[in-house]
Amino acid sequence: MGAVALWFRFFNIAAFAVMIGAGAMYAQQGDEGPAIGPETNLPLPRYVSLRASEANVRRGPSLSHRIDWVFQRQSMPLQVIAEYGHWRRVIDRDGQGGWVHYRMLSGARTVVIEEPETVLRSRPEPGALENAMLEPGVVARLGDCNPEWCQLTAGGYKGWALKTALWGVSNAEIRD
Known part of the structure; x- marks a missing residue:
């Protein structure tokens, strides 16, 4: 050679x-937490x-x-x-x-809508009034989140969507 x-x-x-x-x-991971x-x-x-x-x-x-x-x-x-x-x-x-x-x-913080026909509801409840229907790929501003729902703002509409329909927020994340 x-x-x-x-x-x-x-x-x-x-x-x-x-x-x-x-x-x-790049990252420090230990037994003490994340x-x-x-x-x-x-x-x-x-x-x-x-x-x-x-x-x-x-x-x-x-x-x-x-x-x-x-x-x-x-x-x-x-x-x-x-x-x-x-x-x-x-x-x-x-x-x-x-x-x-x-x-x-x-x-x-923003999220992307992942699921088809994601409904924005007036309250974080399955039967609450529908404010809007969001299509996959829509980027929405992220507000408060509880264990199952997040408050979003997109296209002049505001409401709550199921966390499972979103990318950009972890399942365990709570935001006040």
Whole structure:
């Protein structure tokens, strides 16, 4: 093997070792409870929304990493699963994602309607008055949540929808 080939092999092995070591810094999980982000001290995973109308999704946590694609839907909910410096590793409702700069994200909570014919009701009860019918793919602003229902605002309508019809809120999450 030539000197150049050995150098590239060493470089690839060293780069891989650095990536594995950095992976340990992305999240801290212990017996004491949920993972906490090393940069923000916020829980991991957690939900956020896309602040910008476009955001580059990179293969790694720096500007030198390749852009795999671009998120193009402002307010789209995303799940933060890791942190490194100013970068957040996020996934969308399809499980697709990568690294996004923190400035492209907002703490404002939104959800995506997953189920067909999701009804917004006036109260968090199955028989309550219907305020609107939401189609799959609609992005709604998230309000209060109890164990089964969440209050949403979308298209000028406000009401309660079953949590099971939404992506962007965990099943156990309660919001007041």
